[in-house]
Amino acid sequence: xxxxxxxxxxxxxxxxxxxxxxxxxxxxxxxxxxxxxxxxxxxxxxxxxxxxxxxxxxxxxxxxxxxxxxxxxxxxxxxxxxxxxxxxxxxxxxxxxxxxxxxxxxxxxxxxxxxxxxxxxxxx
Numbered sequence: 696x697x698x699x700x701x702x703x704x705x706x707x708x709x710x711x712x713x714x715x716x717x718x719x720x721x722x723x724x725x726x727x728x729x730x731x732x733x734x735x736x737x738x739x740x741x742x743x744x745x746x747x748x749x750x751x752x753x754x755x756x757x758x759x760x761x762x763x764x765x766x767x768x769x770x771x772x773x774x775x776x777x778x779x780x781x782x783x784x785x786x787x788x789x790x791x792x793x794x795x796x797x798x799x800x801x802x803x804x805x806x807x808x809x810x811x812x813x814x815x816x817x818x819x
Contacts, residue, residue, distance in 0.1 A: 738784060
């Protein structure tokens with residue numbers, strides 16, 4: 696994701712262009728690599744991380760107002776008026792897991808939430 700008037704927003708991005716960008720890294724941890732970092736490490740490359748944030752709620756807002764790039768699932772950023780470009784390298788599929796205590800198996804609210812998550816349906 697880039698702001699719409701970013702010089703590289705016309706895409707497609709080359710790997711060299713992608714790596715030249717300043718990036719927003721989203722992680723709840725203070726240190727460590729993400730999925731994108733791991734994929735780039737296999738190519739002998741690394742991101743130019745300029746900012747770390749803890750969640751995806753604020754990251755797109757920063758990308759819309761800066762020259763920073765945000766690599767995020769399209770589903771999370773498609774609602775923003777931004778340039779959404781394909782990555783110039785392959786990423787493995789994102790794995791998702793949900794956990795709940797067995798005492799919540801029959802709880803109707805918990806079942807509803809699990810159905811929403813597993814069905815990929817919008818919450819609102």
